[in-house]
Amino acid sequence: MADLTPVFLCFKWGKGYPCRYTNILYRALTDMMQTPFRFVCLTDDADGLAEGIEAIPLPDFAMDRDDWHKGMWPKLTAFAPGLFLPGTPVIMMDVDVVVLRDLTPLFDHLRTNDGLHIIREIPDTLPRWFPKVFGKPLRSNSSVVGFIAGTQDHLYELFHDKTYADVRHIGNDQNFIHHHARDRHSWPIGWMISFKKDLAFHFPVNLVRPIRRPDTFVVIFHGTPNPEDMTKGPFKRWGSPEKFGYFPVRWIKDYWTTYSRGTDR
Structure with missing residues (x-):
């Protein structure tokens, strides 16, 4: 078969x-x-x-x-x-x-x-x-x-x-x-x-409102940021000139950390 x-x-x-x-x-x-x-x-x-x-x-x-x-x-x-x-x-x-x-x-x-x-x-x-x-x-x-x-x-x-x-x-x-x-x-x-068009916020909302984990199958990325950008420590700026942040996005960081096992390049 x-x-x-x-x-x-x-x-x-x-x-x-x-x-x-x-x-x-x-x-x-x-x-x-x-x-x-x-x-x-x-x-x-x-x-x-x-x-x-x-x-x-x-x-x-x-x-x-x-x-x-x-x-x-x-x-x-x-x-x-x-x-x-x-x-x-x-x-x-x-x-x-x-x-x-x-x-x-x-x-x-x-x-x-x-x-x-x-x-x-x-x-x-x-x-x-x-x-x-x-x-x-x-x-x-x-x-x-x-x-x-x-x-x-x-x-x-x-x-x-x-x-x-x-x-x-x-x-x-x-x-x-x-x-x-x-x-x-x-x-x-x-x-x-x-992520960029549906989830990220414009200034000044981006400074005070966390980006919540959405109810969807897949979150896509295009342009900036990339998923990895939002796994860094605090005060590491990520995003585009219009939509940006300075803190990790928790659910993206959890995803990246969970599946980054090993010593990948």
Whole structure:
């Protein structure tokens, strides 16, 4: 019988995120998941990955390596034919996320709803409060993407032979997915939220109000801060110019401390 065990898929390349981010995500999922899964990392350097992580070489694509970071294009290799048996539920995740509970319902959602599932772009504060004045069409955020293996192979086929010059007008991987995925859907509202846009506070509220642990599956991060930034000691500033803090965020620090076992780099 074919092995269609659900897969969590992530990436490790370049120097943006040390391997400890991948290992922390793997350990968190291992601790929280109530159902069996595989954890696969597409990488050009498997050194330092925790035992239990399946390292698979990045599928080939034409873009020069110097251009990979100009839109996180290697993520489109997740759709390369043959990586997983057709019919396998796959959830592609960025490593700079915080998982807060068992993600089995995400796989159940994939099995009962066709198409590709991606986060609807999360608006900033002003567009959210005053959409008629500051609003713009919302695209997609690829921090968490779900699909069934074999149903979105065309995304890789459309991309793998392209140079950066061919795709730079699209902007990045998530715009490419947004425009070219078949039967694209947004994850249900509230399943994934943004730390920066949904949880962090503007000045001066940020100085007096703690950031509470949300009731969600995954907290995503983009831009600044990164999760690790909020695990430091007091009076270590983190965040963007608009939303920042000077103290650790307790539930993020607890998560990071719990799953940072070992001597990860």
